[in-house]
Amino acid sequence: MTATPHAPVGAASAAAATAPLSANALTGKRRLAFASFVDENYLPGFLALLRSLALSNPGVCEDFIVLHDDLRPQSVASIRALHPRVRFHRVDAARYDSYEKGDQDNYLVRKAYFILDVFRLRDYDTIITLDTDMVVLGDLSELLQLREGLAAVPQFFYGQHKLNSGLLVIQREYLSDEFCARIDATGRSGDYELDKHDQGILNSVLDGDFVHLDSRYNFVKRRLSGDKPVPDDTAILHFTGRHKPWQGGESGYTQAEDRWREFELSDAEFYAAYMAVSGAMHHDLVVKYGTEHVARTGDVESARKVAHAHINAGGFQEAADILGSVHIPVDDTWPHEVLGHALMSVSRYEEAKVQLHLAAGSPVRAATSFGRLAQIAWIHGDDSAAHAYAMQGLAVDPTHRPNRLMRLRTQGHDLPAPREGRPEDQLAHVAFYMPQQGNAGDKLLPESVRLAVGTSTGANGGADTETGDRRWHSIHAHRLFDKAALERVNARRGLVIGGGGLFIPDTAPNGNSAWQWNVPDENLNAIDVPIVVYAVGFNAFDGQSYRAGRFNSSLRQLVERSAFFALRNHGSIEKVRALLPASLHDKVRFQPCPTTVTRQLVDGWSDPAPGQRENTVMINAAYDRAGLRFGHDYAHFLAEMAKAVRALDRHAEVQCVAHSLDDEKIAFDLRREHDVSLPVIPMYDFDNDAIRDTYARTKLVIGMRGHAGMIPFGCGTPIISLISHPKMAYFLRDIDRPEWGVSVHDKNLGSVLTERALGLLDDHAGSVADVHGRQQELWKVTQSNAADLRAILGA
Structure with missing residues (x-):
């Protein structure tokens, strides 16, 4: 059939x-979160905890679940100002009021149980709970990599059998109705150490069956009695006991409390401190803190960092906007180079060239800047200028790979163009034509598309296995599709676009389409030969985004103009249809990537x-x-x-x-x-x-x-x-x-x-x-x- x-x-x-599955469900990527129970009395401690987490682990930004029974709007705003991925979860207090307790009337005792609501969350694979009287002083990557069991630090005074619940690393098997039922049963029976509250319940339920962590991940204040210094390897410092640093502290713990006060900062001080950290920084944190810091101070280096973060996530216009909002000194070459990168990525090419020429004045930025200037020239079809820029870049850094590839790509720029067949016998073909030492899969794709399309376009209904210049006119997707390219296409029998994952925002960013084909709307709509979109893929990663308005508009026009629009898998079809009006859904059909039927396409295959x-x-x-x-x-x-x-x-x-x-x-x-x-x-x-x-x-x-x-x-x-x-x-x-x-x-x-x-x-x-x-x-x-x-x- x-x-x-x-x-x-x-x-x-x-x-x-x-319904389409989430990217997380398809890839199996773990979802992680931090969680704390927060009320108004412990809010100062929690704000210090958030600041300490960001400053001590600047490359980490997972969801942070704030468990609460009630918080004022002003408190919610204070929390949101310190973390870009906060989620608020109201605790069902009545559930825990039914538990047997040592002192039913003490509000602190009552709320000590509310952290147990974390076990009722179902959206995560790993949750790390932190008490609000903690500050993070060191790297938590070991905790983020844990995959087994329920992990905690054993109690300081009670040996290895019992855990301290101030820090828990909880895996999905414990985030279950069955485990919650065990917690509830124990709490209602009172069969646990009543004066240990939530910790007593967990120790009763687990009975020592937990993964033991080193004490540095929950280093309790009592270890420092006598005003001892905090050990250098401490990752999390826990201010256990009645006296909290934000309430005046306790005699005999001055050095420990000094560490807590390192994070007693105003928002402005905190943003400045984060933007000054060295090492890997998380995109969401850089954008959250850096944008506000730049708006307040105009700091150029912070603007560069924010712009770089935007570029890495495909936010090229946002990068151009923030660097365009500050005054960059002429001799500050790195911000000029980043701004040039952002501007070329939104097709503001002339402005980009100015910035890149300024950046090329520094030996440190010159090779990259010349490489980008070469790319701009090549995009516009000027192979001679592209070759010259690449050679200038190689003169500065002979190992610079983008310049080496551009030199190879344009080394025949002064030779006559190869002879093609007659335009009326050809199909134009927009594709990503991979240069030397490029991705092998992308190298094979254009030929595979031509073989597949040739099965339907040969003379007398037969197959046309010719894939060269006699039957095909090549158009590199990343080059600007200008009026001259439009004229060449309209002189052919038709236009084929494919294959590969051309719907991706960052491989060859441009402001004309926001996907890999660099085509302005007016030129797309002026094509008067049949357009065939063949086995293209929607290749955005989980966590990547398009410039939605530009991409959606370009996509819609392409579908409207196409006589044949086929994507290479049903997942891509689901994604693309979701971006289109319902009237266009039926135009989007399935065509497998032609590489998957290679045995049927290659002449004489054995x-x-x-x-x-x-x-x-x-x-x-x-x-x-x-x-x-x-x-x-x-x-x-x-x-x-x-x-x-x-x-x-x-x-x-x-x-x-x-x-x-x-x-x-x-x-x-x-x-x-x-x-x-x-x-x-x-x-x-x-x-x-x-x-x-x-x-x-x-x-x-x-x-x-x-x-x-x-x-x-x-x-x-x-x-x-x-x-x-x-x-x-x-x-x-x-x-x-x-x-x-x-x-x-x-x-x-x-x-x-x-x-x-x-x-x-x-x-x-x-x-x-x-x-x-x-x-x-x-x-x-x-x-x-x-x-x-x-x-x-x-x-």
Whole structure:
């Protein structure tokens, strides 16, 4: 049966009928939060805690749950001023009033139980509770990486059997109705140390079954009696007892209370202190504190930091705005370079060039600035100027990679342009044409799109396997689509846009479309030949955002103007339809990435016989946007991959296959951290035939990049996806094989990956046959779409 152009494949039909899953649900990325119970009396302590957390861990910003029974609006505003991701949760006080207590009338005793409401939260995988009489003095990354059990520091006076509940690291298995029922039963029975309140209940329920943390994570004040200094390795200092620092303190603890008063700051002082910290800073904190600090002070260095944070998150206009709001001295070159970057990213090219020329006056900023000037010239089609700027950059820094790539890309700028076929015989093709040493998947894509479209546009209804300049006119998506480009397109038979994840905000930012094709609206709307959008992907990561107004408008116009608009997975279809008016939803159809049907497209393809495959397993890991991929779990991922490699290496040679140069990092890190060595296959240096041949000859590919799964699958090779991006799950859902994926955050990644890999290897012939069968379903969709393309584009 031939699939209709709009019909999902396999499990996709069920998936399409349900609400889209969150990116977190698709990737398995852990959701973490901090939590505290706060009331008006302890508010000063909590504000100091928030300041200390940001200043001691400037690269950490997770949700902070404020449990409360009532807070004044002014108090809520004070809290919001100190943290960008606060969530307020009102406690059901009546529940805890039903507990047996040592002193029912003491309000402090009554409220001591309210922190237990944290166990009723269901939105997180890990929650770290902090008492409001604590300050954070050191790195908490070890706590953020914990994956097992309920962790706490044992009590100072009572040995190792009982925990101090001032700090708890709670994993999802304890955030359950069953555990809450045990808490309630114990509280109502009174079968616990009544004078220990919430702590007494937890110790009764757990009976010593908790993960023991070092005392530095809950270093109680009583350890410092006699005015001892706070140890240097203290991560969290806890002011236990009746006397709190904000209430006047207690004799004999002067040095400890001095540490607390380091965080007794006004908002303005706190913002200035945060912007002065060194090391990694979290985007949300930089933007929250830095924006207000810059507005108050006009500080240029803080404005640069805020702008840089915006750029890293795709907020290019916001970056331009904040740096444009301050006076940058002529000789302060770094802010000029960042402003130039922001301006070119919103297509304010002439203004950008001024800023970049100013920045190029410093040897420290010159190579990067010349590289950006070269990029602007290349975007405008001036290869000669781009080459000259790249050479200037290399004169300053011969190792500067963007300038080296631009030199290679433009080294033939003074040669005659290659001869093309007749315009009336050609299709124009907008794509991301990968330069030398670029991403192997992106290198293969343009040719794969041409082969797939050629199945419907050959003479007399046959296939046209020609992918060169005679039949195709190439238009790089990142170059400005100006009036001259428009004229060239309108002289062709049609325009094909694809493939790859062109709907992504930061690979080649511009202000004309806010996605990878740099096309102004007026030129898009002046195209008068059929427009075919073919197998494009919506590739935004969880945590990335588009300039919504510009992107949404450009997307809508593209869909309206297209004669054929197809996305490469149903997850992308869901995302794009959500941005379009309902009247355009039916125009968005499914077309698998053509790399997934490679065996059907390549003329003369021959599958390797079982004995011809090499006894290898190839592993690919991606490191672009590593923070969005791994969160706090990279050390865990690396350790689990080391386990899997050791286990699989007993069955086949395990190799690292690098789609881009950065992908080699897993080989370096495994060797350095776990003494595991992998040979590296530099696929970024391969041509398209070598890419296909390499993937066709191996037995299994375990890949994190989308095309480290789709290309080997298209070549008939079994795959397992390391899921760190929703698109991986989208593809596996479309082919009804979700078990071929495992999250990089999976608690048991090493054993799960080993088990699934060995399952595919043990019945390799059956696994290959399964791949062929799944691929055949995608080929049916491609053939069905080809019939429509034939009518649109003709022969």
